[in-house]
Amino acid sequence: MGKQGLFAFAVIFWAMQSSPALSEGDPMAGQAAFRLCAACHMIGDGAINRAGPHLDDLMGRPVGGLSDYRYSDTLTEAGNEGELWTEDRLNSFLEDPQGYYRGTRMVFRGISDPNTRADLVAYIVAEADNYDRAATATSTGDMPPEIAAILAIQGDYAYGEYLSSECTACHATQSGGDIPSIVGLAPSTFVHSLISYKIGQREHQVMTMIANRLGDEEIAALAAYFTTVE
Amino acid sequence: MPLDRRQFLGSTAAFSATLSTPMLARAQTAPNVVVIGGGAGGATAARYIANGSQGGINVTLVEPTRSYFTCFFSNLYLGGFREIDSLGHSYGTLAADYGINVVHDWAVDVDRQAKTITLAGGASLSYDRLVLSPGIDFIEDSVPGWSLATQNAMPHAYKAGSQTELLKAQLANMREGGVFAMVAPPNPYRCPPGPYERVSMVAHMLKETNPTAKILIVDPKESFSKQGLFEDGWERHYTGMIERIGPDFGATNVSVDPAAMTVSIDGNVEQVDVCNVIPAQRAGRIAHLAGVTDGNWAPVSAYNLASRIDENVHVLGDAAAQGDMPKSGFSANSQAKVCANSIVADLAGGRAFPARFANTCWSLIDTNDGIKVGATYEATDEKIAKIDGFVSQVDEDAATREATYRESLGWYDAITEDMFGTA
Structure with missing residues (x-):
């Protein structure tokens, strides 16, 4: 086994063993505890979004990962940066939601009892049919390499300001609802949006044309500008 | 050393003086x-x-x-x-x-x-x-008979404002079943789809208020911007309402008489009720x-x-x-x-x-x-x-x-x- 293999093995081992309290959680007790969540969240087959996103098959899913739910910028950004829902992450989030993801829209002060959290996590895991614990724990996330490459570039603010004038012909400072405002987005969200047009994940005649013309330097420059202006 | 209020104000004044000069x-x-x-x-x-x-x-x-x-x-x-x-x-x-x-x-x-x-x-x-x-x-005399002196009889409405309001008022007051004519401009001109969007909007208005009215476009161009899309839309929304006369039928030889409210197309005189002349530019x-x-x-x-x-x-x-x-x-x-x-x-x-x-x-x-x-x-x-x-x-x-x-x-x-x- 090479050094890298040893490391991967260690990560898997660590992930499986890291939290004894979590592995001892009782899904039945978790189901009872879920009534704390059920005012806003559905879980199980056929669950749909309500005030909060549905939690069926949550485990292993990117944070902020449902395309039909409108998350806070914080969760969207975390997902863009490749964060997935693992048992450890869920446990930490449930302990102090606002502390873990500052800006989350989830209005819930958290659960201080580690046993209740372990039960809840065990229940949510049990409702995740295709959860691959080991793969999720070792995943570096599914951030497309195109996005990671651009986020690694130090964007040229002045160039971004110049390029931004191409955007402001259609994107007003305040969103009127017909064309969204793009001011103050998190860098990963901004880059992710443009890349999704470039790679055909999203389609729009104008945006596809505009994005296709932007190279990595241009997108990084635009992100540097738009993420800082008010 | 903490500044007291007096020192602070003094230093601010000095600072702004160095900036403002x-x-x-x-x-x-x-x-x-x-x-x-x-x-x-x-x-x-x-x-x-x-x-x-x-x-x-x-x-x-x-x-x-x-x-x-x-x-x-x-x-x-x-x-x-x-x-x-x-x-x-x-x-x-x-x-x-x-x-x-x-x-x-x-x-x-x-x-x-x-x-x-x-x-x-x-x-x-x-x-x-x-x-x-x-x-x-x-361009003066690009549509013989039309001039700025007669633009209230046949508005251009191609610089927005009072002319646009005038054209709308004329359309609103047009007799039932009347004819709205547009003399379209030759290339190049401001806003290539503009005349054809205008025809669409006039048709929309007339369809509601004066559904038997007709629209006549006299157009010196062979083709125009987004033509297939406009013609498809006119067929779906305003069936039989819009007729376009192109260069094949004399639309390159057009004059108007604002006093008589007529449009002459290659010698054929048409009586119209409202006429929008968009001259060459x-x-x-x-x-x-x-x-x-x-x-x-x-x-x-x-x-x-x-x-x-x-x-x-x-x-x-x-x-x-x-x-x-x-x-x-x-x-x-x-x-x-x-x-x-x-x-x-x-x-x-x-x-x-x-x-x-x-x-x-x-x-x-x-x-x-x-x-x-x-x-x-x-x-x-x-x-x-x-x-x-x-x-x-x-x-x-x-x-x-x-x-x-x-x-x-x-x-x-x-x-x-x-x-x-x-x-």
């Missing part, structure tokens, strides 16, 4: 840019030059109207989709927030040797750089007076919109002969940003970036039936050259068309904010 000195010696025309090209250029130079350039904007009505979306007013007031914009924010010297007057002469401009009111302005964005004027008069035109339009460099006749004069928008971009408000706004970047770099030491251009033109055919065409462009030695483009498709579903229309509403809010600095 050079600012004053700079304002007196700062270069002057005069922008003539406060539309999509001129207002945008003035704002971007003032903002980009951060006070390093004195910007004067010369625009006769105090309340500017956008030509884009004026067809939607004809169709009943917009109020006229929603198309009006003032220059107050450009003066108050951007420090632009807004002068409501007509520029009547340019002395390119002395670098001065004469205003109709008698005042004179000097410039280091001049930006001309005067839009269009009409050329660059706004001040561009000709400045001596920067070659024929009807002002040739410019694609790199910074500088006149090919005088590099200290830039010409934007409809008035410019620049290459592949259509004469649209969107194009003028795009060109203004490239021009402003170049001027700020030259006069105030800003960084110069490569020219890049884009355009999209939205048109409304009927309620929630919007279409669009757009392209990106780059600068070459020869011209502004098209890179890539798109156009709406005939078989799009209703949701796509509605989204396209809603998008145009968002664009209107954004581009007017981009021009006037305020929503």
Whole structure:
């Protein structure tokens, strides 16, 4: 086994063993505890979004990962940066939601009892049919390499300001609802949006044309500008 | 050592004194840019030059109207989709927030040797750089029988405002089953889809208020912008209402008699009830007076919109002969940003970036039936050259068309904010 293999093995081992309290959680007790969540969240087959996103098959899913739910910028950004829902992450989030993801829209002060959290996590895991614990724990996330490459570039603010004038012909400072405002987005969200047009994940005649013309330097420059202006 | 209040105030005063002295000195010696025309090209250029130079350039904007009505979306007013007031914009924010010297007057002469401009009111302005964005004027006698003296009998409504309101009033008062005629312009002209969006909006209005009315388009062009999309829409929404006479049937030989309300097409005289004459066009008069035109339009460099006749004069928008971009408000706004970047770099030491251009033109055919065409462009030695483009498709579903229309509403809010600095 090479050094890298040893490391991967260690990560898997660590992930499986890291939290004894979590592995001892009782899904039945978790189901009872879920009534704390059920005012806003559905879980199980056929669950749909309500005030909060549905939690069926949550485990292993990117944070902020449902395309039909409108998350806070914080969760969207975390997902863009490749964060997935693992048992450890869920446990930490449930302990102090606002502390873990500052800006989350989830209005819930958290659960201080580690046993209740372990039960809840065990229940949510049990409702995740295709959860691959080991793969999720070792995943570096599914951030497309195109996005990671651009986020690694130090964007040229002045160039971004110049390029931004191409955007402001259609994107007003305040969103009127017909064309969204793009001011103050998190860098990963901004880059992710443009890349999704470039790679055909999203389609729009104008945006596809505009994005296709932007190279990595241009997108990084635009992100540097738009993420800082008010 | 903590400062007490007295020391703090003293140090603030000293600090602001060191800042303000050079600012004053700079304002007196700062270069002057005069922008003539406060539309999509001129207002945008003035704002971007003032903002980009951060006070390093004195910007004067010369625009006769105090309340500017956008030509884009004026067809939607004809169709009943917009109020006229929603198309009006003032220059107050450009003066108050951007420090632009807004002068409501007509520029009547340019002395390119002395670098001065004469205003109709008698005042004179000097410039280091001049930006001309005067839009269009009409070519006299391009439609025999029509002149500015008779424009109230047969409105052009191709500069938005009172003419647009007049045309709408005439349409509203047209006799039942009457004929609305449009004399369409030859290429090149402002807003290529404009006449055909107008026909759509008039048809929408008449379908509701005067459904037996007819629309006659007399068009000297073989084909027109988004033709397949418009004709498909007219067939779906206004079946049998619209007839177009092209050059094959004499539409290149048209004259009008505004007193008799007749249109003569290759000798055949048609009696009409309301007539919209959109004459052939050329660059706004001040561009000709400045001596920067070659024929009807002002040739410019694609790199910074500088006149090919005088590099200290830039010409934007409809008035410019620049290459592949259509004469649209969107194009003028795009060109203004490239021009402003170049001027700020030259006069105030800003960084110069490569020219890049884009355009999209939205048109409304009927309620929630919007279409669009757009392209990106780059600068070459020869011209502004098209890179890539798109156009709406005939078989799009209703949701796509509605989204396209809603998008145009968002664009209107954004581009007017981009021009006037305020929503």
